[in-house]
Amino acid sequence: MKKQVPVPKLIFEQGRPGRIGANIPVPNTPEVNLTEAVGEIRETLGLPEVGELEMLRHFTHLSHVNYGIETGFYPLGSCTMKYNPKINERTASLPGFAATHPMQPVSTARGNFEILARVQEILEEITGFPEVTLQPVAGAHGEMTCLMLIKAYHESRGEGEQRSVILVPDSAHGTNPASAARCGYSVKSVPTDAAGNTDIEALTGLLDNSIAGLMLTNPSTLALFEPNIEKICEMVHSVGGQVFCDGANMNAMVGTTRPGDHGFDCMHLNLHKTFSTPHGGGGPGCGAIALMNHLEPFLPTPVIRREGEKVVLLKNRPQSIGRVSSFFGQFLMEVRAYTYLMAYGKERMADISRHAVLNANYVRERLKEVLPPAHDRPCMHECVLTAQQYKKNGIRALDISKRLIDYGFHPPTNYFPLIVPECLMIEPTETETKETLDAFCDALIAICGEAISNPELLHSAPTTQIVGRLDETAAVKNLDVRWKPCKSCP
């Protein structure tokens, strides 16, 4: 049944000239002649004119046609959609944190620097690397920062020009090759073997002294732990390359195994995935990076470090790559992450990965008859399944996903990793109950039955939302990315 919610109007179609949606500050300083003060004044300003309640209802209405983790199960693979504890929101909104300015004197922000130092220290221990910086503001930004460290390292050894290639597995996230390109590297693809591991023979053939580094996701995007990881790191090191670990899948490893012990030189973390800072509809991300000592001289400035009793800010670092974002990274997200880390502590930390992996394997097992796993091995924190068998019924992975919406679930990730045909990538996370997983698996089993008995149900899905499948081709062809009061308006 179609959702009984009226289609929201645009804010620009609401309100009336003269309205205002906030009780705004009124200055008590003397009036001034504005033109004298600032010069020419603009004539028009295309913003709405709505009252406060009218405006608030608009957003409440919009929220009713949006789906978050708090609405229901959100098994979007590779995104770690776990519960975002409410206490984190409370601590991050303490005025002592929220109302601080990044350029206020260091002596007046001791609490903030203490938080940053503690998050760094805990992440160092969890990842097994001696250094962490929190300046990168998202996952892709963290990847890019790691590649910059690698670039600076090679340059410092006089090998900057020579080392121009970054190796990226064919299963990698798109951000990996895009980040490499952003650092001026050319990208070569490393194939995956039939078992789902890095193809060692192919890797051997690719290795020479033009290699700047390898970007490896571990566990891979196939949700498999790379059993040859130590050997792979040694191979890349033997030709002078560096190995970066894409930490998107850290949720499989927290408290169980540490990338720093695997042979990697650096890694990034997505605190918005593994450490529960909210995804916010596509950000803020929060991308710490961790690294070995040989990359430390190149860290972005300022470096935050504990020296004795105090946490200090080091700016004069001649070999640094420089600043990668405006200030200290996503500070209020670090407060949330710290709150989360301290809710687990040393006693409970490993429970995260253990239950994430348990949940994923449970889903994998329950679905294996209707949606076989891409590889016949235990998965880590997510499972990668294929819907290939329904192609003969005219059903694609996307059709199954869209039908899941009608059953009340957010779909998993589709068609990624690219090397698995008709791929469904399901990441339940550790915060879901067995009942939720069972209901989800029951729905998928039913849908796979419908795929054979009544494929039209899947093709026309979803039918329960305020819109059906949208015409994305028309969206590109008749590009409309800004509302205008009339067709010919500027």
Added chain:
Amino acid sequence: MAYIPHTEEDRREMLATIGINSIDELFREIPENLRVHGQLNIPSFLSEDKLYSHLAELSRRNSDLVETVCFLGAGIYDRYIPSTVAAVIQRGEFLTAYTPYQPELSQGYLQAIYEFQTMVANLYGMDLANASMYDGATSMAEAAIMAHGVNGRSKIAISRAVHPHYREVLRTYCWSVGLDIVEIDTEGGITSNFTPVDSEAACVIVQYPNFFGVIEDLGKARDAARAAGAMFIVVADPTAMGLLKPPGEFDADIVVGEGQPLGIPMGFGGPLLGLFSCKDEFVRRIPGRIVGRTSDHDGNNGYVMTLRTREQDIRREKATSNICTNEALMGLAATVYMEAMGKNGLRAVAEATVRNTQYAMKKLTEAGGKLRFQQRVFGEFVLEIPKSPASVQEALLKKGILCGLPLGDYYPELKNCLLVAVTEIRTKEQIDHFAAELKEALK
């Protein structure tokens, strides 16, 4: 553990279904020598009551700017934030959603983003805006790289009056991608010497108002860019757009900015919001996400992420940028802010800022300071004082005033100067107090 709901019975049933006896067996592919044995060396867990007190205690080690009156700006501003902003962005349907890959379940967010894009474009007087970038600094660096992509030129010309941190980030990005930077010098606080802008320049970047609060002559900067065939990029403060002629009216090609003043707490500088807008003709080169309006098979209007072939998950190394997760929630905060304030509210905020700034300029010069530059300013100005700014800053902190930013570290020639910001929420009494204490400190 509250966040992990499994009971002993759940675990037993699930393991039985999988056909194993212990969770450890699921990790058998991890070589034994790579596993953590025992506990990590980190602090013990805290229950929620203790956790809150612990964080509250850490927060009290800061001097926050509720207690201390803030005259510090330099790109991050202590502005009025309507209560509705937090109320909206804390709604779980928004807060705990992710990128709207499934548009049928994300119409609320997608529509809000479409409204955001519209309002940012209107604010800057541009054809369109994306949604969104990390912060003002990285947004500017992306704009420079985009200019290089458009005209193939490799020299980025940037005014020395652009925020020093933005220039540092630009330097990092340009080094990594192989672009050169030349700085355009200033005179009397305004960007003036455009001689480095030649036929090799990919773009000219100026800030509006600039780092010193001075309202740049955008016409002059544009003419220099056009004469060299370079792109014209402006970093613009969104609050100032409530009053000033927008960069679009000066024919800017790309306008970027820091969205923090639009309803986002200062938060020690993060999370922030990168604004990015440009002319229609460059839409296929724009980095990051864009939402477009389209329809479903029944003709219902709806919204989707569009022009996706520019993006990293589809184009991989040929993408226009590596940006993926951006600052959506901060974009939503800015959307609520812009809709709450609206046309009338933003104008009023900009006017109040000007009034308070003009009053502070008068009072602080009477108290012994001197205006370093004789230019028109918006919201911020450079005050020269006859004593070390760092010592004055310290003295005034004891009186509950954060008096601004000592500029010597960034501009050696301004070592006797403070950058003072005055927003719409400062009062006559606070400014008078600042002036009185400054007079005292300068004795």
